[in-house]
Amino acid sequence: MAAISIRNLVKRYGNFTVVPDLSLEIADQEFVVFVGPSGCGKSTLLRIIAGLEPITSGELLIGDKRVNGVPAAQRDIAMVFQDYALYPHMRVYDNMAFALELRGMPKPEIDARVRQAAAMLHIEAYLDRKPKELSGGQRQRVAMGRAIVRNPQVFLFDEPLSNLDAKLRAQVRAEIKSLSLQLRTTMVFVTHDQIEAMTMADRIVVLQNGIVQQYDTPEVVYERPANQFVAGFIGSPTMNFFPVELRGDAAAFEHDGAPVPLDAAARARLRGAAGKAVLGIRPEHFDVVSGVEGSAIPVVIKLVEPLGSDTLIHFDVAGTAAIARVDPAMKPKVGERLSLLPQPDKIHLFDAATGEVLR
Amino acid sequence: MDHTPLSESWIKRINVLQLVLAGILIMSPTAWMVLSSFKPSFEVTAYPPTLIFSPTVENYSQLMETTPFFSYAINSMIVTLGSAGLGLLFGIPAAFAVSWTRISWPAVLTLAARMAPGTLFLLPWYMMFREVGMIGSYAALILSHAVITLPIVIWVLLPSFDNIPRSIFEAAQVDGCSVTRILWKIAMPLVGSGIAVAAILSFVFSWNYFLFALVLSNGDSKTLIAAAFNFVGEGSTQWGALMAAATLIALPPLVLAAIVQRWLVSGLTLGAVKG
Numbered sequence: 001m002a003a004i005s006i007r008n009l010v011k012r013y014g015n016f017t018v019v020p021d022l023s024l025e026i027a028d029q030e031f032v033v034f035v036g037p038s039g040c041g042k043s044t045l046l047r048i049i050a051g052l053e054p055i056t057s058g059e060l061l062i063g064d065k066r067v068n069g070v071p072a073a074q075r076d077i078a079m080v081f082q083d084y085a086l087y088p089h090m091r092v093y094d095n096m097a098f099a100l101e102l103r104g105m106p107k108p109e110i111d112a113r114v115r116q117a118a119a120m121l122h123i124e125a126y127l128d129r130k131p132k133e134l135s136g137g138q139r140q141r142v143a144m145g146r147a148i149v150r151n152p153q154v155f156l157f158d159e160p161l162s163n164l165d166a167k168l169r170a171q172v173r174a175e176i177k178s179l180s181l182q183l184r185t186t187m188v189f190v191t192h193d194q195i196e197a198m199t200m201a202d203r204i205v206v207l208q209n210g211i212v213q214q215y216d217t218p219e220v221v222y223e224r225p226a227n228q229f230v231a232g233f234i235g236s237p238t239m240n241f242f243p244v245e246l247r248g249d250a251a252a253f254e255h256d257g258a259p260v261p262l263d264a265a266a267r268a269r270l271r272g273a274a275g276k277a278v279l280g281i282r283p284e285h286f287d288v289v290s291g292v293e294g295s296a297i298p299v300v301i302k303l304v305e306p307l308g309s310d311t312l313i314h315f316d317v318a319g320t321a322a323i324a325r326v327d328p329a330m331k332p333k334v335g336e337r338l339s340l341l342p343q344p345d346k347i348h349l350f351d352a353a354t355g356e357v358l359r
Numbered sequence: 360m361d362h363t364p365l366s367e368s369w370i371k372r373i374n375v376l377q378l379v380l381a382g383i384l385i386m387s388p389t390a391w392m393v394l395s396s397f398k399p400s401f402e403v404t405a406y407p408p409t410l411i412f413s414p415t416v417e418n419y420s421q422l423m424e425t426t427p428f429f430s431y432a433i434n435s436m437i438v439t440l441g442s443a444g445l446g447l448l449f450g451i452p453a454a455f456a457v458s459w460t461r462i463s464w465p466a467v468l469t470l471a472a473r474m475a476p477g478t479l480f481l482l483p484w485y486m487m488f489r490e491v492g493m494i495g496s497y498a499a500l501i502l503s504h505a506v507i508t509l510p511i512v513i514w515v516l517l518p519s520f521d522n523i524p525r526s527i528f529e530a531a532q533v534d535g536c537s538v539t540r541i542l543w544k545i546a547m548p549l550v551g552s553g554i555a556v557a558a559i560l561s562f563v564f565s566w567n568y569f570l571f572a573l574v575l576s577n578g579d580s581k582t583l584i585a586a587a588f589n590f591v592g593e594g595s596t597q598w599g600a601l602m603a604a605a606t607l608i609a610l611p612p613l614v615l616a617a618i619v620q621r622w623l624v625s626g627l628t629l630g631a632v633k634g
Contacts, residue, residue, distance in 0.1 A: 050529075050533055051532075051533075052529050052532065052533075071532070072529070072532040072533050073532055073533070073534075073535045073536060073537060074535075075533075077533060078533060078534075079529075079530065079533045081526045081529070081530060082526070083524060083526055085524065085526035085527045085529065085530035086527075086530075087527060087530075087531070087545060088527070088549060089545075089548045089549055098531075098534055098544075099534035099535050102534060102535045102536060102540070103535060146530075146534070150534075156533075
């Protein structure tokens with residue numbers, strides 16, 4: 001068990017900078033998820049922690065020990081790879097025992113640890129099989145078992161769920177989460193899937209172009225995104241964005257000058273940003289109001305997606321495609337006219353130029 | 360459209376014809392050699408060649424009586440196994456290092472050495488080995504034949520190592536493996552068929568290599584193939600015995616080639632079916 005400190009880390013491949021300058025503190029026993037689009041540097045960062053990639057400059061500490069230049073073999077970390085990377089020529093048992101044998105652990109203790117981990121992951125029945133005789137989900141468990149037996153300081157996961165089908169992914173996701181509560185070891189998990197990030201993390205690191213966009217709990221990242229990128233990346237369907245401006249004292253869509261129902265506080269923030277901003281509203285934060293209410297936004301439903309628990313409706317507002325999540329009991333129809341009112345305490349305003357949130 | 364089956368059947372016929380021609384081209388000298396070795400000595404050089412004859416092992420017994428065939432065979436075995444072993448000993452780590460570091464020029468260099476004519480090495484080697492009194496020693500022959508075996512081992516194994524997913528090596532690193540251990544415990548077991556192919560090809564090429572043994576050996580350390588060259592023109596050429604010698608010399612490579620062809624195919628497809 002150990003905390004991880006990344007201080008002013010820079011990573012370049014030749015002239016190409018992946019991570020320009022990154023500092024990050026991961027607490028002991030914390031489950032942190034790195035999330036971001038492909039190429040954001042999240043996997044590189046994980047591989048740097050693992051010791052599989054050298055650091056260009058900056059400092060990396062695991063526990064209290066500076067590990068720059070310490071080979072992966074001596075970092076006491078365990079990693080679960082995207083393709084599982086099981087040793088194809090070894091039985092499941094030997095795959096799990098391998099690292100312990102390398103450390104010269106006595107056979108009975110190895111056996112006890114392997115069997116305990118196998119029981120925890122429900123893979124006792126496959127211990128004598130070779131990896132190629134296992135299904136994807138079973139291989140995934142073996143890969144986790146190989147990490148668990150080590151009882152390492154830090155667990156690293158490199159998109160371990162991306163090769164599983166949707167149903168299995170949800171199941172394993174929950175299992176990893178409950179495992180993390182059981183093991184109480186520092187865990188760093190890389191994914192491009194914001195749902196995995198939201199459901200598993202104690203804290204989420206949202207990365208773009210090697211820069212930390214926000215580092216906070218899932219709730220805060222969802223409710224108070226630091227900028228437009230985070231707001232758009234976290235949440236599904238994605239947040240709706242509309243350029244808005246102040247016209248006199250009233251807020252209006254920049255596109256067509258139609259009024260935007262914003263309260264006084266929001267208008268004050270807008271005024272602070274020289275009267276121009278991007279308004280962000282999550283699909284679940286529209287209220288449907290009956291009839292025509294003065295301040296509500298009138299829309300015409302273009303498409304209906306029933307999800308069972310909710311229904312998504314697609315429409316255009318001020319020349320921008322937008323989505324709202326509504327109660328299925330409404331039974332919305334294509335072509336139907338509705339009036340939508342953004343929940344005043346749930347709207348977000350971002351600087352039109354920088355994308356930073358306006359507070 | 361109805362002429363298509365016709366042209367397809369013609370393609371088949373042409374294919375068969377090609378195979379037959381290639382077969383004749385490759386097999387006829389071998390068949391000639393093997394058949395001649397079992398002919399009575401007066402029929403070996405008969406013209407036109409006799410196709411029906413009463414087979415005899417007379418040539419073989421003559422070969423054994425008049426030449427130290429077995430001691431040459433042992434020489435060949437020592438040199439071949441030694442150089443194949445040496446090639447594997449250095450070639451396996453070399454191929455792994457090239458695959459691991461992705462620095463390929465050492466491999467290219469060995470290939471260039473292999474492609475250069477043997478005569479290029481021959482003269483300097485002769486001088487060097489003579490200087491240190493190694494002419495005629497097994498060591499000189501084994502070392503010189505390593506020039507044949509080392510590139511074979513490296514180039515057969517390089518794609519095999521490259522085919523192992525990188526993450527398996529990384530997993531081993533994270534598990535606490537040193538690079539040497541990764542080679543020994545992970546990489547080598549995964550390229551087993553490649554190593555077998557490399558070993559057998561090394562054996563065959565070293566066994567068949569003629570030039571170095573001709574110059575760098577002496578009467579006692581001559582390999583079979585170099586010795587067989589001397590059967591020609593020692594007094595009167597015994598064609599029958601020579602054919603018998605050639606047949607026996609060709610036997611081990613032919614047998615090994617037959618074995619390797621199966622592994623060669625499986626060795627090449629191994630990377631495609633990832634566990």
